[in-house]
Amino acid sequence: MLFKQQALLRQKLFVLGSLAIGSLLYLVARVGSLDRLQPLCPIDGRFGPRGQDEIPLRALQFKRGLLHEFRKGNATKEQIRLHNLVQQLPKAIIIGVRKGGTRALLEMLNLHPAVVKASQEIHFFDNDENYAKGIEWYRKKMPFSYSHQITIEKSPAYFITEEVPERIYKMNSSIKLLIIVREPTTRAISDYTQVLEGKERKNKTYYKFEKLAIDPNTCEVNTKYKAVRTSIYTKHLERWLKYFPIEQFHIVDGDRLITEPLPELQLVEKFLNLPPRISQYNLYFNATRGFYCLRFNIVFNKCLAGSKGRIHPEVDTSVITKLRKFFHPFNQKFYQITGRTFNWP
Numbered sequence: 291m292l293f294k295q296q297a298l299l300r301q302k303l304f305v306l307g308s309l310a311i312g313s314l315l316y317l318v319a320r321v322g323s324l325d326r327l328q329p330l331c332p333i334d335g336r337f338g339p340r341g342q343d344e345i346p347l348r349a350l351q352f353k354r355g356l357l358h359e360f361r362k363g364n365a366t367k368e369q370i371r372l373h374n375l376v377q378q379l380p381k382a383i384i385i386g387v388r389k390g391g392t393r394a395l396l397e398m399l400n401l402h403p404a405v406v407k408a409s410q411e412i413h414f415f416d417n418d419e420n421y422a423k424g425i426e427w428y429r430k431k432m433p434f435s436y437s438h439q440i441t442i443e444k445s446p447a448y449f450i451t452e453e454v455p456e457r458i459y460k461m462n463s464s465i466k467l468l469i470i471v472r473e474p475t476t477r478a479i480s481d482y483t484q485v486l487e488g489k490e491r492k493n494k495t496y497y498k499f500e501k502l503a504i505d506p507n508t509c510e511v512n513t514k515y516k517a518v519r520t521s522i523y524t525k526h527l528e529r530w531l532k533y534f535p536i537e538q539f540h541i542v543d544g545d546r547l548i549t550e551p552l553p554e555l556q557l558v559e560k561f562l563n564l565p566p567r568i569s570q571y572n573l574y575f576n577a578t579r580g581f582y583c584l585r586f587n588i589v590f591n592k593c594l595a596g597s598k599g600r601i602h603p604e605v606d607t608s609v610i611t612k613l614r615k616f617f618h619p620f621n622q623k624f625y626q627i628t629g630r631t632f633n634w635p
């Protein structure tokens with residue numbers, strides 16, 4: 291009798307255990323493949339061959355091995371052919387601004403199943419030596435992707451380099467251009483902090499921000515200081531507008547991307563004609579980092595490297611006020627040209 295009851299109990303436990311494991315496996319598989327279950331809209335009206343939309347894009351990307359090997363150029367011709375993978379020139383470029391949040395923007399856009407990022411800054415258009423290598427060299431630097439995906443690269447030096455607009459125009463006059471900006475004084479201090487950290491790493495000393503930003507002879511803002519010049523957004527944008535109409539640019543609010551990334555990303559999806567696929571599920575606030583981090587699926591999430599989100603040195607308030615006053619008229623012009631207004635002081 292006792293033996294019979296024990297056998298019955300074991301049987302029940304076995305059935306319950308199997309059910310629990312089965313449900314768990316189903317849940318993992320379902321969440322991990324959410325992206326591929328949602329139909330992908332074609333980009334620029336281009337459809338991949340029938341059935342290609344069902345390729346488990348995100349799942350494939352996170353099978354770590356395969357696409358990683360493709361990106362390193364280690365894929366066999368057979369693998370590339372089998373998956374119809376191609377290295378495409380970018381359809382959109384994050385051209386700047388340095389310290390505006392360019393890395394966060396690229397990584398967040400890469401959450402979208404139809405976007406593939408070029409991981410490294412390629413510096414093709416701003417570096418004469420690279421540019422001389424030709425467009426095929428540039429294309430070969432791009433990650434492998436499915437033909438209906440779009441490739442995006444970011445090189446913030448493009449925004450401030452004289453030759454770049456013409457060079458990009460020659461490659462693709464209808465390319466979409468993303469510019470992420472932050473309040474100009476904060477951006478300049480962030481820029482300074484990055485350089486300072488580099489000097490400290492090499493055990494070198496460096497000037498205080500105040501000394502670089504203010505000309506000691508005139509007590510005026512030092513416009514020769516690169517961190518200041520880069521923050522005069524309108525001056526740089528005007529050079530770009532000689533080649534591209536304003537409609538080809540989208541301005542991203544880098545300060546809002548820090549505090550409230552989703553609405554900013556949704557605006558970019560719209561600008562790129564992508565179906566809205568990035569959701570709150572993909573972004574979670576990490577209190578330790580003090581920033582939003584990225585969630586690709588139930589098993590894979592990541593925060594940006596520690597070099598993003600540095601603590602800025604304290605800067606004399608009179609210098610901050612002077613800089614803000616200096617940038618004010620340029621900011622007004624920037625709002626006027628772009629049609630996007632910020633609450634910058």
Ligand code: A3P
Nearest residue numbers: 389390391392393394480581582594598599600
């Ligand atoms: P700070 O280091 O000044 O805080 P870039 O990638 O263009 O170099 O920009 C770096 C800036 O991105 C950082 O500047 C940080 O504030 C900002 N940023 C925006 N979103 C972020 C995120 N989710 N994680 C880390 N940094 C982020």
